[in-house]
Amino acid sequence: MGLESFTRNDPIFADESVLRDNYRPTELIERDAELSAYQSALRPVINGAPPKNIFIYGQTGVGKTLATRLVSDRLLEDQRQYDDLEIKIVSLNCKSVNSSYQIAVNLVNTFREPSDYIPSTGYPPSRIYQMLWDHLNALGASHLLVILDEIDSIGTNDDILYELPRANDNEHVDDTYIGVIGISNDFTFRDNLSARVKDSLCDEELHFPPYDANNLRHILERRAEKAFREGVLEEGVIPLCAARAANESGSARMALQLLYKAGDLARQRDAVSVCEAFVDEARQLLEEGKIKDELARLPVHSKVTLRALTNLHKAGETPVKRRDIYALYLKLCDEIGSDPVTDRTIHDRISQLRQKGFVEADERNDGISGGSYYLYDLRIIPEMVDEALDLQ
Numbered sequence: 001m002g003l004e005s006f007t008r009n010d011p012i013f014a015d016e017s018v019l020r021d022n023y024r025p026t027e028l029i030e031r032d033a034e035l036s037a038y039q040s041a042l043r044p045v046i047n048g049a050p051p052k053n054i055f056i057y058g059q060t061g062v063g064k065t066l067a068t069r070l071v072s073d074r075l076l077e078d079q080r081q082y083d084d085l086e087i088k089i090v091s092l093n094c095k096s097v098n099s100s101y102q103i104a105v106n107l108v109n110t111f112r113e114p115s116d117y118i119p120s121t122g123y124p125p126s127r128i129y130q131m132l133w134d135h136l137n138a139l140g141a142s143h144l145l146v147i148l149d150e151i152d153s154i155g156t157n158d159d160i161l162y163e164l165p166r167a168n169d170n171e172h173v174d175d176t177y178i179g180v181i182g183i184s185n186d187f188t189f190r191d192n193l194s195a196r197v198k199d200s201l202c203d204e205e206l207h208f209p210p211y212d213a214n215n216l217r218h219i220l221e222r223r224a225e226k227a228f229r230e231g232v233l234e235e236g237v238i239p240l241c242a243a244r245a246a247n248e249s250g251s252a253r254m255a256l257q258l259l260y261k262a263g264d265l266a267r268q269r270d271a272v273s274v275c276e277a278f279v280d281e282a283r284q285l286l287e288e289g290k291i292k293d294e295l296a297r298l299p300v301h302s303k304v305t306l307r308a309l310t311n312l313h314k315a316g317e318t319p320v321k322r323r324d325i326y327a328l329y330l331k332l333c334d335e336i337g338s339d340p341v342t343d344r345t346i347h348d349r350i351s352q353l354r355q356k357g358f359v360e361a362d363e364r365n366d367g368i369s370g371g372s373y374y375l376y377d378l379r380i381i382p383e384m385v386d387e388a389l390d391l392q
């Protein structure tokens with residue numbers, strides 16, 4: 001058939017950008033209690049007092065980042081009515097900035113011109129902190145709020161989460177009140193913070209619970225009004241997306257992805273409307289996509305191990321003992337010219353693959369003489385491994 005011409009014709013979407021993750025809605029639906037708690041926690045700032053440090057936690061997709069953006073935009077706007085206030089806000093997503101040191105470097109750079117950026121390695125930490133205090137002292141603001149989103153990626157050294165909230169008390173910064181807002185979707189993160197950080201960072205803790213199906217339905221309805229052409233969504237579609245997402249995660253991100261993908265499938269198939277069957281198919285595709293992403297991100301020796309097990313599975317030889325997987329693993333390493341790791345390490349890798357749900361294990365017992373051992377098999381379809389792993 002060859003190439004078709006691109007024509008501007010979309011019977012399903014009026015504006016699909018509204019369903020993308022980077023769309024910036026102007027309101028947070030179904031979160032009045034959280035917004036009100038958030039604003040109370042920031043009230044000292046508008047009153048000209050030192051800020052509280054705030055720690056926000058909740059699972060992925062529950063509106064933490066969006067709430068923070070809306071609340072801080074409003075704070076910046078409302079401060080204008082008070083002459084004695086000059087509130088500044090610096091926001092940093094720490095996902096790819098994974099140490100206290102790197103966060104400090106990034107913060108220093110937010111106060112510099114690109115030509116003056118400091119490199120991400122090379123200075124002693126004390127020097128970086130001194131630069132940071134110098135910038136903060138030169139700021140001339142009444143308050144500076146530092147938003148550190150996705151702070152769980154900070155790793156074991158949480159110095160910055162101690163130093164920043166304590167910058168005034170420790171007399172590093174004098175004329176500007178410093179407040180920190182830390183955001184995390186990792187529940188163990190807070191528990192694992194050192195005691196001194198917990199004390200300083202968590203003046204106020206805000207929890208964002210997962211959304212239920214009703215919440216999600218309202219969020220989707222509002223978004224769908226703008227995203228879809230009138231009448232193309234069949235009645236059960238939004239409730240189904242909401243119910244599925246509520247069941248699996250309570251994440252608005254997931255609900256929006258489902259709805260978007262269902263619409264996309266309808267468009268691809270030249271359907272005149274989006275029906276519930278597309279939602280089920282969308283869910284399947286999103287699920288597969290997630291698994292493939294996870295497979296592609298595995299460390300290389302886990303990949304080779306999984307490749308070995310997949311090949312054994314395809315040859316009809318599973319379930320197998322670990323030593324058979326290891327034997328094939330050694331052969332594959334030889335073929336790809338990679339130095340193999342020990343049997344013991346592969347044992348750990350297989351445990352990790354089990355935890356991720358890629359591999360299943362069945363304990364066998366050969367009675368008094370044989371002892372117990374495990375037999376392993378693949379838990380996902382082999383085609384998924386073939387598609388996701390670069391090594392065949």
Ligand SMILES: Nc1ncnc2c1ncn2[C@@H]1O[C@H](COP(=O)(O)OP(=O)(O)OP(=O)(O)O)[C@@H](O)[C@H]1O
Nearest residue numbers: 021028029059060061062063064065066185252253
């Ligand atoms: N109450 C809401 N009203 C409207 N849209 C929402 C609401 N909550 C979340 N969303 C949308 O869902 C998506 C995820 O929200 P957000 O990025 O705020 O989640 P998060 O809690 O920060 O998740 P993560 O921990 O993964 O960073 C965004 O596209 C956002 O616009």
Ligand SMILES: [Mg+2]
Nearest residue numbers: 064065066149
């Ligand atoms: Mg977020």
